[in-house]
Amino acid sequence: MARHVRLLHFVEENAAQPFAMFLSWHPPHNWGGGHEGYAAPEDLLKLYDPAKLTLRVNVEDTPRVRRMYQGHMAMCTGLDRAFGQLMQALKDCGLAENTIVVYTADHGDMLLSHGWRWNKGIPENESIHVPLLMRWPRALKPRVSDLLLGPLDFMPTLLGMLGLPIPATCQGKNLFTAIRDVHDEAVESLPLFCFPFNWRGVYTRRYTYAYDVPGQTESLTNEAGKKICLPL
Numbered sequence: 001m002a003r004h005v006r007l008l009h010f011v012e013e014n015a016a017q018p019f020a021m022f023l024s025w026h027p028p029h030n031w032g033g034g035h036e037g038y039a040a041p042e043d044l045l046k047l048y049d050p051a052k053l054t055l056r057v058n059v060e061d062t063p064r065v066r067r068m069y070q071g072h073m074a075m076c077t078g079l080d081r082a083f084g085q086l087m088q089a090l091k092d093c094g095l096a097e098n099t100i101v102v103y104t105a106d107h108g109d110m111l112l113s114h115g116w117r118w119n120k121g122i123p124e125n126e127s128i129h130v131p132l133l134m135r136w137p138r139a140l141k142p143r144v145s146d147l148l149l150g151p152l153d154f155m156p157t158l159l160g161m162l163g164l165p166i167p168a169t170c171q172g173k174n175l176f177t178a179i180r181d182v183h184d185e186a187v188e189s190l191p192l193f194c195f196p197f198n199w200r201g202v203y204t205r206r207y208t209y210a211y212d213v214p215g216q217t218e219s220l221t222n223e224a225g226k227k228i229c230l231p232l
Contacts, residue, residue, distance in 0.1 A: 004082050008089045015093035025082065028075030038071030045074045058113045065112060072111060100161055103133040123192055123201050123210035136161065139180060146205065148187040149175055
């Protein structure tokens with residue numbers, strides 16, 4: 001919360017000059033109290049009745065799981081509110097129409113899908129497919145896109161949007177033209193890699209291929225109590 005407040009002050013104090021800022025919100029990254037609650041504030045938890053929630057089809061329907069989903073949704077609502085405050089600050093300062101805003105996540109959340117007890121770390125869609133919102137009314141029209149864009153592409157794409165040179169050593173792609181011109185087929189696949197579990201893969205619109213890199217292994221246990229060995 002303190003970082004969020006500082007960010008709002010930063011917008012106000014720098015409204016008269018170009019600026020770049022990055023804020024990494026933590027919620028709903030970790031589960032508070034085991035798998036239950038996500039340590040969400042009580043006022044947000046009250047917004048969701050666990051008995052009425054729609055669970056993923058690949059999780060076990062138990063009261064404990066429903067409490068976990070309640071906490072996750074409550075934390076997401078808190079994040080929505082914080083993001084809304086940021087957008088309002090940009091609007092109040094007259095910056096909303098000419099500020100590039102990017103909202104994304106570094107990984108998804110398994111939410112106990114496939115019996116996996118951890119929130120990430122495996123090449124399943126629930127873990128590797130994350131949201132991405134880009135807003136820049138000056139150059140982009142609102143639309144839904146299935147363009148494949150990965151973490152390596154963020155830096156060159158943003159530099160391209162700003163008209164700045166892209167370092168020759170950059171491994172990602174400048175996808176600004178594809179985004180602007182609705183060329184969603186511009187990318188066929190994205191690389192996948194995970195540390196410390198040390199697997200690699202390729203992601204396409206239709207398939208995910210992943211393999212373990214030979215090495216030492218660490219034994220983990222899934223939700224069903226089954227031992228799983230993952231390379232370090």
